[in-house]
Amino acid sequence: MDIYEAVEDYLSRGKGGCLATIVKKIGAAPREEGAKMFIGDDGRFYGTVGGGCVEAEVWQEAKQCAKAQTANILHYRMDGRLVEDEGMICGGNVDVFLEPIHERYRSLYAEARDLEKRGRSGLMVTRFSGGSLSKSLVLEDASVVGDGVPDELKASFQSYTDQARPVIDNGTIIEPLVSYPFLYLFGAGHISQHVSKIAAMVDFNTVVIDDRPDFANRERFPEAQEIIVEDFRKVFQRLTFYGNEYVAIVTRGHKHDALVLEEVMRRPTRYVGMIGSKRKNRLILDHLKAKGFEDAALAAVHEPIGLGIRAETPQEIAVSIVAELIAVRRKA
Numbered sequence: 001m002d003i004y005e006a007v008e009d010y011l012s013r014g015k016g017g018c019l020a021t022i023v024k025k026i027g028a029a030p031r032e033e034g035a036k037m038f039i040g041d042d043g044r045f046y047g048t049v050g051g052g053c054v055e056a057e058v059w060q061e062a063k064q065c066a067k068a069q070t071a072n073i074l075h076y077r078m079d080g081r082l083v084e085d086e087g088m089i090c091g092g093n094v095d096v097f098l099e100p101i102h103e104r105y106r107s108l109y110a111e112a113r114d115l116e117k118r119g120r121s122g123l124m125v126t127r128f129s130g131g132s133l134s135k136s137l138v139l140e141d142a143s144v145v146g147d148g149v150p151d152e153l154k155a156s157f158q159s160y161t162d163q164a165r166p167v168i169d170n171g172t173i174i175e176p177l178v179s180y181p182f183l184y185l186f187g188a189g190h191i192s193q194h195v196s197k198i199a200a201m202v203d204f205n206t207v208v209i210d211d212r213p214d215f216a217n218r219e220r221f222p223e224a225q226e227i228i229v230e231d232f233r234k235v236f237q238r239l240t241f242y243g244n245e246y247v248a249i250v251t252r253g254h255k256h257d258a259l260v261l262e263e264v265m266r267r268p269t270r271y272v273g274m275i276g277s278k279r280k281n282r283l284i285l286d287h288l289k290a291k292g293f294e295d296a297a298l299a300a301v302h303e304p305i306g307l308g309i310r311a312e313t314p315q316e317i318a319v320s321i322v323a324e325l326i327a328v329r330r331k332a
Contacts, residue, residue, distance in 0.1 A: 004113035006038050006046040011106050016041045018062035022049055023073070023166045023173055024095035033165045034175065038101075041066045049096060058096055070131030071099040097173060099126065099133055108137045108146045115179050119244025119270070121161045124175040125149050137177075180205050181244055181270065181329065182225070186232065186260045187251035188215035191275070194318030195248060196221050202326060204246065209235055232256050236263045243268035246325055248305060250275045258284045261301070265293055271328045273305030273321065 003019075010017050017040040025033050037047040037055070039062035049055055054076050061074055074096045101109070115122050123138040125146075136146035142154045153174070160167065166175040180203045185192050188210035196206045200223040207226045210216035216229045228235055232251070247269055249260050257274055261284060264272055274281060281303040289298060306320030307327070326332070 002113060003036050003038050003047050004109050006040070007101050007109045008106070008113055010040050011101065011103055011109070016066050017101050018065040019099050019101060020049055020058050020062055021097045021099075021166065021173075021175065022094055023097045023168045023175075024093075026093045037062075039063065039066070050094075054094070054096075058098070062098055065098040066100050068131075069100045071097070071126075071128045071133050072131065073097050095168075097126075097168075099128070102133070102135075105135050105146060108135060111137055111139075111145050112177055115177055118242040119179050119181045121179060122177040123153070123157060123160055124173075124177055125153065126173045126175070127171060128173075129171050181246055182207060183246045183248060183325065184209060184239065185224075186210075186247070186249045187256070188212065188220065188227075189250065189252060190314040191250050191317050191321075192248075193220055194315050195250070195321050196224050198318055198322040199325065200224070202322065204322075204325065207239075210251075232260050233263065236267075241267040241269060244270045246271040246328070248273050248275075248321060248325075250305070250321075254280055254284065258287065262288055262291070265297060265301075271302065271325060272300070273302035273324065275305045275317075276303065278304060 007017070007019070017038055020037045020039065022033050022035045035049050037045055037049045037058065039045045039059055043063070045059060049058055058074065065072070076094050076096065112122065112124060120140055122140070125136045125138060127134040134147045136144050136149045138144050138149055138154055138157060140157070142157070160174055161176045161178055164176050164178050166173055183199050183204040183206045185196060185206055185208050188208050192208065196208060199206050205225040207228065208216055208221045208224045209228045209230065211229065211231050213229045216227050218227060221227055228238065230238065247264050249257050251257050251260060254276070257276060261274055265288065285298050285301070289295065302324060305324070306317060307323045309320050311317045311320040
């Protein structure tokens with residue numbers, strides 16, 4: 001369960017808890033700044049701030065944080081400590097910010113939860129003094145959920161998200177929430193195996209979809225965010241499209257490619273690419289045009305999928321596909 005999804009779940013059931021975030025790190029530590037963990041008031045936890053003795057201490061302090069409803073920063077020196085979950089010796093210092101979750105910020109947590117699904121970024125701004133909290137979430141369009149922020153912070157939105165790590169200054173924590181786009185990868189053949197690996201390396205959340213469990217499984221796709229074994233038409237009842245999703249259609253046959261493309265064309269996306277020869281793809285596009293799809297929408301489909309680098313092997317084709325995904329993401 002996602003951190004903010006867990007927060008939403010607890011609040012919906014009238015329960016509480018505490019969020020722990022690494023806001024500063026000096027030297028060697030198992031997790032980077034921004035790493036987050038939610039500890040429910042029932043002792044269950046989601047995420048990690050590094051494991052080992054530090055995390056155990058954070059867990060203990062978080063229970064007090066939730067009970068007292070006060071925020072504070074914990075300072076840890078890890079001189080020579082063995083971090084059990086990582087199997088390494090750490091000698092750095094970390095500051096962990098603990099904050100109780102509040103019902104009045106429920107809409108803010110829900111918005112943060114949905115940012116990644118929509119492929120959007122935001123700034124979580126938390127001001128604390130004497131244990132009390134004030135929270136705001138600044139969105140890309142400069143709108144604000146929560147208590148409000150100064151205009152100059154809105155103007156600096158891009159500079160904060162570019163550095164992708166929390167900034168703490170005089171009782172204010174500014175935490176970039178940077179999302180990674182979802183890639184719906186239809187087909188679990190050899191090309192898809194390599195696409196999934198390379199896409200994960202460049203921060204795409206890959207969802208592999210196929211109707212064959214012998215192909216769509218964790219052994220073949222260990223890095224995938226999710227693997228769905230389902231009929232290609234029925235699976236659309238389970239998929240969410242916010243308009244920032246990337247879709248790569250590389251199924252085992254023209255029939256499945258056409259079916260998937262037709263369903264995808266009915267939904268908002270950032271990118272749609274379909275494998276196959278120009279002749280085969282033209283037949284599919286002409287079929288969809290006859291069914292009423294507009295020329296402009298059909299022209300936006302990347303076909304044949306991938307950049308034109310004369311790729312031949314599955315590995316080379318995968319490189320060309322992911323390169324095209326990057327080009328679209330970076331607006332190249």
